[in-house]
Amino acid sequence: MSEPTAAPIAPSRPGTLRLGVLSWQVPLRAGAVSLVGLLLLAVLVAVDLSHGDFQIPLSEVVSTLLGGGDTGQRFIVLHLRLPQTLVAVLVGLALGLAGAMTQTFARNPLASPDILGVNQGAAVGAVAVIVMTGSTGNDGGLPSGLLQQVGVPMAAFGGGLGSAVLLYALSWRRGIDGQRLILIGIGLSFVLTALTSYLLVHARIQDAVSAQVWLNGSLNARGWDQAWPLIWTLLALVPLALLLAHPLNAQQLGDDPARGLGVRLQTTELLTLLTAVGLAAVAVAAVGPLSFVALVVPQIALRLVGGSRPPMVASMVWGACLVVTSDVVTRVLLTSVPAGLVTSAVGAPYLIWLLLRSNRRIST
Amino acid sequence: MTTNPTQGTRLRAESVTVGYGEEPIVRNLTLAIPDGRVTTIVGPNGCGKSTLLRTMARLLTPTSGSVLLDGGPMHDLATKEVARRLALLPQSPVAPDGLLVRDLVARGRHPHQRWFSQWSRHDEEVVTAALTMTDTAHLGERPLEKLSGGQRQRAWIAMTLAQDTDLVLLDEPTTYLDLAHQIEVLDLVTRLNRERQRTIVMVLHDLNLAARYSDLIVAMKDGTIAATGAPAEVFTPRLLDDTFGLSADVVPDPRTGLPLVIPISHRSSGLPDARSHVSHS
Known part of the structure; x- marks a missing residue:
């Protein structure tokens, strides 16, 4: 969907890897962009770990990570901060990949889980659990115990998946059309947002406050309970996504050409959507609806790498960079602001720009 | 033939x-x-x-x-x-947008590829041959949207050719x-x-x-x-009239001898020849 001017960098010729009957094209430019992203991510993670109520110099952070540091530093870095930073990284990986896949599938840069109603569906599920079970006297925080560890994430996951199934069913007219998918997704988002508001209005004030904390998308006090489901989901779905890349390259050409090339279109598209929704729903379940990461990052990665669809691996790495950055911002600069607001502040102007651009193209 | x-x-x-x-x-x-x-x-x-x-x-x-x-x-x-x-x-x-000609043509190999074999030497040879045959090899590094209509269609034909x-x-x-x-x-x-x-x-x-x-x-x-x-x-004039509802003369192409269909416009229906065709239907 990018205009010729929007992708000024011609992608370099891919390398070729051949080993007996095995053969792949190696996208060198995407690899380089991912590598740069990884280096940046390492720096960001170190910065993130060094900041907090108690500042630890960067050099100490690195030596602690490598096995040095004193007991206090080890406790703060490895036990208090590392789990939250790890969740930020994992959420970024998941959201970046989820966005790349939905945008590829719909052949449209607007198609991301937050626009299509997946995040909103997850929100309905999570808020329903928070509101209906009631806060157990933890001062407007999240529900505690088993409910927090299992109930809210499962409800969010179920809500996200449910809304995606509904979206797919409503959009199906002898095939899935990207434009129709997005329009129906936007409509669905409104309905789901209204449902969340309804739940909040009828909630006790304490529960409403807890729900609001979750809804803002916060990385605060996230740890291993959130990390593990993310790790398992990524381990299962990233390989699937990479396998889908090959049929998706053909799917990009349009429904008829893709089927002419032997792509099992319905299977490919359904698996792509499920993978993306699974990733997005688990991410949202962990930290709340971090808006715009899945929308913005794949398009930035596409502009860095060039080509005809958002690159998967680069989108993951740069997604992690964005989420960790917003964690750093909330730790260092704006200590009372949830990370979701930071990603929105970056993402919303981008969305407006994207809409303006597509408007301009329609009018020309 | x-x-x-x-x-x-x-x-x-x-x-x-x-x-x-x-x-x-x-x-x-x-x-x-x-x-x-x-x-x-x-x-x-x-x-x-x-x-x-x-x-x-x-x-x-x-x-x-x-x-x-x-x-x-x-x-x-x-x-x-x-x-x-x-x-x-x-x-x-x-x-x-952004798809390069060589990438489009390479997609033609999709039915012959598996996840572990996505760019064999044979794939590369067939794609190169398809680009050469359709005279699009020099356009390989250009994005499709920058091509003329004819070049673009040749690139798509190269893709079907690469399908072999x-x-x-x-x-x-x-x-x-x-x-x-x-x-x-x-x-x-x-x-x-x-x-x-x-x-x-x-x-x-x-x-x-x-x-x-x-x-x-x-x-x-x-x-x-x-x-x-x-x-x-x-x-034949008869079939063109029956099938297309088109009154037309059919004359041999002076160069090839193949039939050349010359539609008769209603605006020229003042001509006696045209009127006689219309009255047949």
């Missing part, structure tokens, strides 16, 4: 009825595609010619009857298996092209047939181009076949 006179046929439609909704668009149609020839389906808008082509490429499933590929029902074959034997270029395909199938189906390959580019594309199609022994089935709108470039014409009307045969047998 090109290859073997012993008319084999790898692709045939047997009593095919197919439609999008309740109403069938193609009714009880039987057609054998001669191997190694250029077969062109013509007919008025809405006669079902694209529907027939799409059904023969397995994009649509017949409600009754079947399409046979190499003697077996095509719809029993896996999508990928069909794509290894038959290539389809749909009507005015749109590539995503004996059967090539083209749905209105000349739509939206100016006349010079239409000729360029159809000359290329002829070369695929003559030099690479590809069996070509295409849908064309322009009757004169159909006459010029086809061994066999299939004229369709209301979902059935009105006539089949060599261009000279099919393109």
Whole structure:
């Protein structure tokens, strides 16, 4: 969907890897962009770990990570901060990949889980659990115990998946059309947002406050309970996504050409959507609806790498960079602001720009 | 007329009825595609010619009857298996922005690839050959949206060529092209047939181009076949009137001797010759 001017960098010729009957094209430019992203991510993670109520110099952070540091530093870095930073990284990986896949599938840069109603569906599920079970006297925080560890994430996951199934069913007219998918997704988002508001209005004030904390998308006090489901989901779905890349390259050409090339279109598209929704729903379940990461990052990665669809691996790495950055911002600069607001502040102007651009193209 | 006179046929439609909704668009149609020839389906808008082509490429499933590929029902074959034997270029395909010509052509190898073998030496050779044959090798590093209509269509044809199938189906390959580019594309199609022994089935709108470039014409009307045969047998004033509702003179092309269809405009109906044609219908 990018205009010729929007992708000024011609992608370099891919390398070729051949080993007996095995053969792949190696996208060198995407690899380089991912590598740069990884280096940046390492720096960001170190910065993130060094900041907090108690500042630890960067050099100490690195030596602690490598096995040095004193007991206090080890406790703060490895036990208090590392789990939250790890969740930020994992959420970024998941959201970046989820966005790349939905945008590829719909052949449209607007198609991301937050626009299509997946995040909103997850929100309905999570808020329903928070509101209906009631806060157990933890001062407007999240529900505690088993409910927090299992109930809210499962409800969010179920809500996200449910809304995606509904979206797919409503959009199906002898095939899935990207434009129709997005329009129906936007409509669905409104309905789901209204449902969340309804739940909040009828909630006790304490529960409403807890729900609001979750809804803002916060990385605060996230740890291993959130990390593990993310790790398992990524381990299962990233390989699937990479396998889908090959049929998706053909799917990009349009429904008829893709089927002419032997792509099992319905299977490919359904698996792509499920993978993306699974990733997005688990991410949202962990930290709340971090808006715009899945929308913005794949398009930035596409502009860095060039080509005809958002690159998967680069989108993951740069997604992690964005989420960790917003964690750093909330730790260092704006200590009372949830990370979701930071990603929105970056993402919303981008969305407006994207809409303006597509408007301009329609009018020309 | 090109290859073997012993008319084999790898692709045939047997009593095919197919439609999008309740109403069938193609009714009880039987057609054998001669191997190694250029077969062109013509007919008025809405006669079902694209529907027939799409059904023969397995994009649509017949409600009754079947399409046979190499003697077996095509719809029993896996999508990928069909794509290894038959290539389809749909009507005015749109590539995503930013897609380079060489990447488009490389997609043609998709049915031959597996996840562990995505770019073999053979893939590379076939793609290079397809680029060379279609004269698009020098455009390889250019994005499709930067090309002219004719160049773009040649790139898409290169993709179907990279698919390396004996059967090539083209749905209105000349739509939206100016006349010079239409000729360029159809000359290329002829070369695929003559030099690479590809069996070509295409849908064309322009009757004169159909006459010029086809061994066999299939004229369709209301979902059935009105006539089949060599261009000279099919393109007669009588049939053009019956099938297209078109009053036309048919004269031999001075250069090739093939039939040349000259439509008679109603604005010139003052001419006695035109009036006599109209009164026939």
